[in-house]
Amino acid sequence: MPTVYVNDTPVEIGTRKLNCVQAAELGGVLVPHYCYHPGLTVVASCRMCLVEMGELKDGKVTMQPKVFPGCQTPVKDGTVIITGEYDKRKPAPALPYDPAYKPGERAKKSQADTLEGLLLNHPLDCPVCDKAGECKLQDYSYQFGRTESRLVDEKNQPPNKPDLSSKITLFTDRCILCTRCVRFTREISGTGELQVVGRGHHEEIDVFPGFPLENKLSGNVVDLCPVGALGSKDFLYTQRVWYLKTTDNVCGNCATGCSVHTDTNKDIVYRLRARENPDAQGYWMCDEGRWGYHHTHSPDRITRPLTKGADGGLRPTPWQQVQIRKLFEDAVYVTARRAVVVLSPFLTVEEAYALGTAFKKLNKELRLALGPVPVVGEDDHYPKNVKGEHVPPTKFTIRAEKCPNRLGVEAVLTKLQGEVIRFADVVREDLNAMWFAGGFPDPEAVNAALPAGWKAPAHLFVQDLFHSKLTAAATVVLPATTAFEKDGTFVNHAGLAQSFPRAVKPGPEVRGELQMAFDLGGRKGLATVAAVRKDLAKDLPQFAALTELTQPTASKKVELATV
């Protein structure tokens, strides 16, 4: 088995092709780096990952006389890696070094030297910098740097560039020129807006005049920036990062289902960041998703139950006075054939299943339909060339299907009634009653799904986030929850089931869809996904893995049964 030695500890690398940074990581040793990112090409220019290297051959260690950038240097069987933290190594028998060789000394000095260089022209304005607290320059300076600066001369103070794009600002003086952002726009989005201008220590990141950083993946450069140079205007000066609580979620804006980190404080979402997930989307996410969380805290949201009064207008009604189950039973009393339950593709698998079974229990003849599936344009593949045409291989796709869980809801519907009924087919029928479980972040998607001259059923129950033509005609309007406000599972375009925990609590008078299902089905107690998943696993074995979840955010590919 090929083995490399990281600070004396043998690490088996198998058949993988690794660089020093990755091999050291396997051995539990951090090699600090700025310019290296596994999703981008290697440029080996920040020089933070400098390590000492050698080879163990025939019981002898030969060390190279200089330091090497770990990100660029591949390892093979017998490679010896010594990092600057050799003195803090895990206990392991020392390799037979030359007695004159002092392991780790050069690497340690090189790392401290690089940091001293990076800090020379860095303004050290951490108290007013948004990145403070999660800044790699802070972290590595603390861990690997010198305590004092030897610079007595003036620092360079290039002017900031607040208009890099409508969404992104550049604090030029904080930049350490790792060029991750430049490489991102060249290699992943392919749009190539960013570039390095100037030379030497007067180098800056900039855009070409008149061509701002406006592409649909631009927000990723903020995630990529290891320091506080590139800032998202959406998040700028809203929160100190140490107050933020991070939850691992799934973006609900399109069928790609990007894995995200949701940063919240006191039940308010402040920021989404892409979470690395090779099974889902890779390293990135799109701007639409990144800044598409604002509906969660919109003042226009439906926050409490509303019922139609005698004058035909909707008026707030306390939950105690809305006898949901009774009202709905009455509505379908005459004939269930003229009633339909709509489950939107924004529901989680658990919600769809719980609602579906509850309604079927109420009346077997009730039909379940798949809610309107919003589709905007065509799938948008990246990278692109200068003409905006896609250049394979695809590195990121923004899906045209703007909902997170069509496949999941379809799987549930197929199981419960053997077929998937489309909303467009049932909406034209002469209906007496309809239950619409929505959760649409954009009410326009609901309005667009209603045909011209649509006649509202006599009994219309709508649980949704925002007012639409549907709620205007409703007899009962109930508040819904967004993807951030519930536990659940989404199945993305490729059949990947990703479960996620709740990031923020919904408003005080909001009862989630799952709770609604419990109320309607007559189940007692608080609704929890764990209880639903047990039943779900029995009915749909492809979701059985969800019951064994130890981590809240495991993702698993499900085989979707087709009938």
Place this chain on the structure above:
Amino acid sequence: MTFEPTLLARVNKPNSPKLEGYRADGGYAAFEKALKDKQPGDVVTQVKDSGLRGRGGAGFPTGLKWTFLPKDHPGPIYLCINADESEPCTYNNRILMEKDPHQVLEGIMLSCYAIKSNRAYFYIRYEYGDAYRTLQAAIDECYAAGILGKNIFGKGFDLDIFLHRGAGAYICGEETGLIESLEGKRAWPRIKPPFPAVEGAFRKPTIVNNVETMACVTQIVRRGIDWFKSMGVPPDPKNPRDAGSYGPKLYTLAGHVEKPICVEVPMGITCRDLVEKHGGGVWKGRKAKSVNPGGLSMGFLDCTAPLKGEDGKTEYDIPLDFNGPGKVGCLGLGTAAVTVIDDQTSMVDVLHNVCQFFSHESCGQCTPCREGTGWMLKITDRLRRGQGRTEDLDVLVDVADRIGIIPGTTICGLSDGAGWPVKTAIRKFRKEFEDAIRTGTKSKHAKPLAMAAH
């Protein structure tokens, strides 16, 4: 024995840049003969056996470099000619290009034949307008005469030479920086490996050679190995890594000399001989304080420091071969551009000038070089304003020591060249720097306004 220049033999002859004149002096006969009688491998062997080392600065054996190309590569293989002669005080390539372009072109043809390349890119720095026009005219003449193009001399060998004008940056002279610039990108040197011989211009095997090296190839093929090896310095038996320094070399003289000229002499002339015999001595009857033996990046000699083990000799007497300057702490021979600094010049000013150059020319890719060159400039600028501190000297040496490809902290050698003059100047003239700091002496020269912006 008087030495007859060969590389510069035709310079200033009437009609020297013209094909007609070159052919009258026996030009392109060697190329025609090589096409007729020799296999490409024979030319490689001949160049390899001649011991020709690259004239661009690093002194890497040319023939050996050619053998690094992958065997039986389906092609294309490219030859790039490095005419981005930007090392301060260096102008030997310029003279060759302006005065005898066909000698260089014949070398390119021979080299391309040797490495089986059908396409050569001649990367010339933007500032060399005359050289560009002369070369373009020479290339056009060759195409018209059938020496370039398809089926040259009816021997089935095709060759195209493209003249490419750079846009003026020192870093374009680094071989991978040159390739990036040629490809139309920012001249940021590439990480090696892969070396250009394996993956170079347009991701194909590429050889990058200097202009003077090409002229030497012409002469080696024309006059033979023995002629070439009759000049220069054999390898130092004590140094197994020394490959010897054979052949004629163009030295350029600049700085405080009476006659700043470009001369051709055999390798290994001493610094003193070069300045005294060929440059007419130090100007205004002054004495030499320091000499920069081969372009700024090679560091400085102290003309009064005695040479160890050699009685009565000083660093001024070191031989200017590939091995000589290294013995006294300099980086190497470099481009053999000898710059003389007289005894009335302040080393603080000299060093500030050097730092200004490298800080301006650092491409800014690697942190140690980008920040190190800028920091050294800021410190030396403070020194010349009379606000230095003694500890600044230690910082300068520390920074100069830690940047470069030799300690392994950068991608290319620019920062070795940026650090070397700083550390040699401070180590060799420390007392002068300390005196200047103690007395708070200010520089007598105003900072040029153009540079004040940087």
